Amino acid sequence: MGHRKLSAPRHGSLGVRPRKRAEDLTPRIKSWPEKSWFDLVLDKYGSEASGKGVVSKPVLLGYPVYKAGMTHAIIVEDRPGTPLTGKEVFAPVTVLDAPPVVVIGIRTYTRDHDGYLKTIGEVWSNPINAVLKASELYANNPLWNLEQKEVVRKYLLGLRKANHGLVKPDPSGEYGFKFVAESSEDEYKKVLSGDIEDVRALVTTIPILSGIGKKKVEILEIKIHGKSMSEKIEYAKSILGSFLTPSDVFMEGQFVDVIGVTKGHGFQGVIKRFGVKELPRWHKHRKGSRKIGTRGPAFTYSMSEPPQAGQMGFHRRTEYNKRILKIGLNGLEVVVKGGFLNYGLIYGPYILLKGTTIGPDKRLLVLRHPIRPLLKWLPFSAPKIAFLSLESKQGV
Numbered sequence: 001m002g003h004r005k006l007s008a009p010r011h012g013s014l015g016v017r018p019r020k021r022a023e024d025l026t027p028r029i030k031s032w033p034e035k036s037w038f039d040l041v042l043d044k045y046g047s048e049a050s051g052k053g054v055v056s057k058p059v060l061l062g063y064p065v066y067k068a069g070m071t072h073a074i075i076v077e078d079r080p081g082t083p084l085t086g087k088e089v090f091a092p093v094t095v096l097d098a099p100p101v102v103v104i105g106i107r108t109y110t111r112d113h114d115g116y117l118k119t120i121g122e123v124w125s126n127p128i129n130a131v132l133k134a135s136e137l138y139a140n141n142p143l144w145n146l147e148q149k150e151v152v153r154k155y156l157l158g159l160r161k162a163n164h165g166l167v168k169p170d171p172s173g174e175y176g177f178k179f180v181a182e183s184s185e186d187e188y189k190k191v192l193s194g195d196i197e198d199v200r201a202l203v204t205t206i207p208i209l210s211g212i213g214k215k216k217v218e219i220l221e222i223k224i225h226g227k228s229m230s231e232k233i234e235y236a237k238s239i240l241g242s243f244l245t246p247s248d249v250f251m252e253g254q255f256v257d258v259i260g261v262t263k264g265h266g267f268q269g270v271i272k273r274f275g276v277k278e279l280p281r282w283h284k285h286r287k288g289s290r291k292i293g294t295r296g297p298a299f300t301y302s303m304s305e306p307p308q309a310g311q312m313g314f315h316r317r318t319e320y321n322k323r324i325l326k327i328g329l330n331g332l333e334v335v336v337k338g339g340f341l342n343y344g345l346i347y348g349p350y351i352l353l354k355g356t357t358i359g360p361d362k363r364l365l366v367l368r369h370p371i372r373p374l375l376k377w378l379p380f381s382a383p384k385i386a387f388l389s390l391e392s393k394q395g396v
Helices: 037-045 047-051 126-140 148-162 185-191 229-240 272-273
Strands: 063-078 089-097 101-111 117-126 165-170 176-177 198-205 221-227 255-263 264-268 310-313 314-329 349-352 364-368 385-388
Touching: 037 101, 037 126, 063 221, 063 349, 089 101, 101 126, 101 229, 117 185, 117 198, 117 229, 198 229, 198 272, 221 229, 264 272, 272 310
Parallel strands: none
Antiparallel strands: 063 089, 063 364, 063 385, 089 349, 101 117, 101 198, 165 176, 198 221, 255 314, 255 364, 264 310, 314 349
């Protein structure tokens, strides 16, 4: 019986099984870093970083953005000890639309008898004033034509689509909807006191302020980092009912993790899904060539290891240590001619990320402070961008 003459390593990681479709487009963050980027830089560089304006402060450890598209830039390489240090180099750049987020709630946790986190409860705040103030960031944009009242109305409509228990119709009201889940003083005392082990912020996006203009908002739970529990609670109280921008969470030049759902490719065979070699074709080849030779034993006690056809893409994945090149407030500074394909324009806050990211255009991604940073070099400033291409991507 013939056999394979060329050896090859196995194809496809077994660590990401099962390769199934993601349950939700909004990723749930399963792990959070122990330290924020600001604390990492201060621990390594001390007074040198303090002199550059880096301070230790309570901060959210994540921020949701929308992927708009890509372009390229010429940057001055600032990594120390490389042959290109100080020279201009080419870099692909991902442009992320980062509208303000609204902190509408706080959730606190304690620990049960087994040591696991257990929810104490949540408190909620009316987001209308925060949305009104966030929309003021777009007032000076010549291409922005939505009134503040319309922004609030569409936001409340989208919040009702996401959680109909928070918003109810109000035909006689100013916006057509009203927020009905605002917490009382007694609820504040119950949730924000006692044996608290962890504090999380419940934030919502304002997608109507993005280039795609969708209505349904995303609700995310994001951990609050701080030196002490009292500092975390005070910070949570201060941001409850207000809005945040990317500069409140990240700094230019730092590294972040990108969490989201990859681009879907549907049901694919083993050659495209795992990259296995096509079998040779000969005159008695009646059972096909785009397959593996054998699946092995019929009975196993674990998940099957040989490559099989199945779902490819649309998986929840995490990319580690992507660098932020720039954070800005006016998206027209980075929009290419004619707008980004399949996305459109960016009207407000944005983030430039070095390299590529997972997911197609319009996909919601969550940027998180790095959970396993490269400690040999922790930059506390961004590289100089000598040139940013704004040429049209039509026909590319």
